[in-house]
Amino acid sequence: MTRRAVRLIVALTACASAASAVAAQQRNGEAYATTPEVTREAYDMRTAMASLPLGEAELKGRALFAQRCANCHGGTRQRPGPLLGTPTIEKLGDAAFRERVRQGSPMMPGFQYTLQPAQIDQIAAFLKTFTPRAQAGDSLE
Numbered sequence: 001m002t003r004r005a006v007r008l009i010v011a012l013t014a015c016a017s018a019a020s021a022v023a024a025q026q027r028n029g030e031a032y033a034t035t036p037e038v039t040r041e042a043y044d045m046r047t048a049m050a051s052l053p054l055g056e057a058e059l060k061g062r063a064l065f066a067q068r069c070a071n072c073h074g075g076t077r078q079r080p081g082p083l084l085g086t087p088t089i090e091k092l093g094d095a096a097f098r099e100r101v102r103q104g105s106p107m108m109p110g111f112q113y114t115l116q117p118a119q120i121d122q123i124a125a126f127l128k129t130f131t132p133r134a135q136a137g138d139s140l141e
């Protein structure tokens with residue numbers, strides 16, 4: 001084997017291991033849990049371009065949920081809070097949901113001093129717009 005071929009092989013091996021290191025890093029923890037798997041589908045661009053079917057209160061709730069709740073509520077080991085959505089509110093009822101968010105629990109901070117009642121209602125309004133579905137990569141293991 002010529003020296004040139006040897007150098008080429010060494011360079012290619014280095015590239016491959018660098019790429020797999022990056023992939024492993026991306027798969028570590030949060031990024032892996034929240035990154036949906038890409039699958040090839042026939043997209044209906046009309047759905048993709050349609051505006052979000054959410055009202056003002058629901059949109060505000062969505063932002064608050066992303067800022068204050070989503071980090072913990074992923075239904076995974078890193079985000080151990082259960083997935084929240086319509087079933088949560090149906091199970092607890094509006095009043096108990098509000099109280100739960102205000103008071104917190106041993107595993108969850110209470111928001112009575114950091115969220116206004118109206119804001120908690122906005123979060124509830126947003127949660128009522130969907131039923132959560134575990135994503136690929138989510139698991140309690």
Ligand code: HEC
Pocket residue numbers: 065068069070072073080081082084088092097100101105106107108109111123
């Ligand atoms: C520090 C992490 C953390 C944050 C932040 C957090 N939660 Fe939680 N939450 C949890 C955990 C863990 C549980 C499940 C254990 C328990 O009930 O204490 C939970 C439970 C709940 C429950 C009860 C669910 C059920 O099915 O009974 C509700 C409702 C809830 N959270 C709403 C919220 C909302 C709304 C926010 C944002 C305003 C929020 N949580 C922010 C960790 C968190």
